Amino acid sequence: MLSLKSVDLKKAKIESLVIPVCEDKNIHDDNIISSLVDTAKKVKAFKGEKEDDIVLYHLSDVKAESIIFLGLGKFEKLDAESLRAMAGKAVKNVIKKKYTEVLIAVPAAAKMNIRLKIVLEAMMEGALLGNHLYDRYKKEKKHRSLRRIDFLVNADEAKTYKKLASRISTVCRGTILAREWVSMPPNDKRPEFFAKSIESHARKENLNVTVFNEKALKQKKFGAMLAVAAGSLSKPRLVILEHKPAKPKKTIAFVGKGVTFDSGGINLKTTASLSEMKMDMAGAAAVAATLITAARLHLKHNIVGIIPIVENMPSGNATRPGDIIQSYGGKTVEIGNTDAEGRLILIDALSYAIKNYRPQTVIDLATLTGACIVALGEKIAGAFSFDDDLAENIILSGVNTHERCWRMPLPEDYKDLIKSDFADLNNVPATRAGGAITAALFLSEFVKDTSWAHIDIAGPAYAKKESAYCGVGGTGFGVRLLCDLLERL
Ligand code: BES
Numbered sequence: 001m002l003s004l005k006s007v008d009l010k011k012a013k014i015e016s017l018v019i020p021v022c023e024d025k026n027i028h029d030d031n032i033i034s035s036l037v038d039t040a041k042k043v044k045a046f047k048g049e050k051e052d053d054i055v056l057y058h059l060s061d062v063k064a065e066s067i068i069f070l071g072l073g074k075f076e077k078l079d080a081e082s083l084r085a086m087a088g089k090a091v092k093n094v095i096k097k098k099y100t101e102v103l104i105a106v107p108a109a110a111k112m113n114i115r116l117k118i119v120l121e122a123m124m125e126g127a128l129l130g131n132h133l134y135d136r137y138k139k140e141k142k143h144r145s146l147r148r149i150d151f152l153v154n155a156d157e158a159k160t161y162k163k164l165a166s167r168i169s170t171v172c173r174g175t176i177l178a179r180e181w182v183s184m185p186p187n188d189k190r191p192e193f194f195a196k197s198i199e200s201h202a203r204k205e206n207l208n209v210t211v212f213n214e215k216a217l218k219q220k221k222f223g224a225m226l227a228v229a230a231g232s233l234s235k236p237r238l239v240i241l242e243h244k245p246a247k248p249k250k251t252i253a254f255v256g257k258g259v260t261f262d263s264g265g266i267n268l269k270t271t272a273s274l275s276e277m278k279m280d281m282a283g284a285a286a287v288a289a290t291l292i293t294a295a296r297l298h299l300k301h302n303i304v305g306i307i308p309i310v311e312n313m314p315s316g317n318a319t320r321p322g323d324i325i326q327s328y329g330g331k332t333v334e335i336g337n338t339d340a341e342g343r344l345i346l347i348d349a350l351s352y353a354i355k356n357y358r359p360q361t362v363i364d365l366a367t368l369t370g371a372c373i374v375a376l377g378e379k380i381a382g383a384f385s386f387d388d389d390l391a392e393n394i395i396l397s398g399v400n401t402h403e404r405c406w407r408m409p410l411p412e413d414y415k416d417l418i419k420s421d422f423a424d425l426n427n428v429p430a431t432r433a434g435g436a437i438t439a440a441l442f443l444s445e446f447v448k449d450t451s452w453a454h455i456d457i458a459g460p461a462y463a464k465k466e467s468a469y470c471g472v473g474g475t476g477f478g479v480r481l482l483c484d485l486l487e488r489l
């Protein structure tokens with residue numbers, strides 16, 4: 001449904017054509033498009049400024065029924081993200097007009113300071129992601145996704161970049177799968193069900209799937225994970241996905257926090273936005289969707305996804321503050337606060353990944369701390385690693401995909417903060433200060449000498465407001481990032 005097209009605008013029958021316009025430079029090569037832009041700019045209300053738009057119908061010279069001009073603002077400010085956002089807005093604009101397909105004009109490579117491949121990738125991503133809206137629980141669906149999204153390029157370009165459309169479609173399909181899981185209400189994704197949903201998607205792509213139920217977890221001594229699950233009527237699951245190509249280059253393990261609902265446990269949360277805590281499995285969703293995408297793309301690495309899934313609830317069986325548990329890795333942990341549950345399920349999963357797979361690289365994704373949101377806001381993830389190369393690659397992938405990551409420190413002396421009087425470690429420090437860092441340091445106690453990174457996605461995993469190419473709910477953050485990263489490792 002996504003393709004690059006070279007068409008004669010004078011002859012081709014088109015429902016809706018979208019033309020991006022810069023306010024201070026003509027970014028198109030094609031004479032017809034350039035003269036259409038001139039016509040649009042004659043309308044007083046349209047200058048091509050950011051957020052400007054205008055629709056003109058049945059213009060002579062072209063057969064398109066409607067032409068939508070979208071302002072990009074100043075040429076100097078133009079980057080891949082503004083094109084991604086423009087394409088997302090283009091699709092939403094066309095959907096509102098009840099059209100079923102769109103042709104979007106791609107700016108000329110020679111006139112841009114951005115490589116054509118980057119331009120095309122960004123525009124395709126924005127369009128595909130903007131075409132999705134989570135309305136599964138609405139009886140009356142107002143949003144009709146477009147059937148076709150085409151990009152207007154010249155014949156040579158269409159040939160050169162033919163394969164790009166399929167790769168981008170696959171990665172965006174993965175992002176949308178993660179979004180849907182994150183947005184799903186917590187009563188429909190309790191651990192047993194979420195695990196089954198991951199399993200059924202993964203099996204279709206021929207991934208190896210193993211699921212440990214509560215009995216297996218007890219037998220194998222996943223003490224930290226079981227402690228978090230203890231308060232819930234829903235039993236925990238550990239899902240293991242393996243992508244095993246014939247001649248793998250490396251083994252890479254991803255670990256994703258899968259708390260299907262985080263009430264805080266006995267340290268019950270007091271904030272108003274408790275309903276958003278259905279998103280506390282966004283790391284798990286991103287890891288599962290990345291594995292599924294890696295299989296669809298036939299990537300060359302051995303990739304393992306380790307996904308601990310629990311519900312964090314208060315009850316008579318719940319773990320108490322003061323309890324001491326033994327983790328899978330052997331270390332004992334005093335539970336200082338039952339709301340710091342993510343790090344508990346992650347340490348068991350990290351230890352399991354390292355012990356059983358000996359990966360070259362292990363990366364965990366988790367909606368781990370409110371403190372990371374305080375530090376970096378709602379759109380930027382915190383990236384922690386002792387390995388400078390790995391950290392740099394994560395930051396670069398973040399720039400490429402606009403799933404932004406900012407490197408955070410792991411100061412050795414802060415480790416004193418997570419000491420316990422009675423056990424090897426306490427799951428919370430006595431101070432709230434530096435909460436994202438102390439959480440990451442807690443995880444670091446379980447990775448031995450494996451090259452490891454932790455990405456705290458508490459902010460960017462969930463959108464409270466609609467934006468250019470993402471509706472309210474799960475953002476799918478992490479899937480595009482990890483797919484890009486896999487090409488660098
Ligand atoms: N799931 C939360 C973190 C979170 C907060 C994610 C807001 C998304 C939005 C995590 O389990 C948690 O509750 N962390 C506590 C840790 C504290 C008790 C040390 C926090 O951040 O307050």
Ligand code: ZN
Pocket residue numbers: 262264338339340341342
């Ligand atoms: Zn919590």
Ligand code: ZN
Pocket residue numbers: 259262280339341342367368
């Ligand atoms: Zn949590």
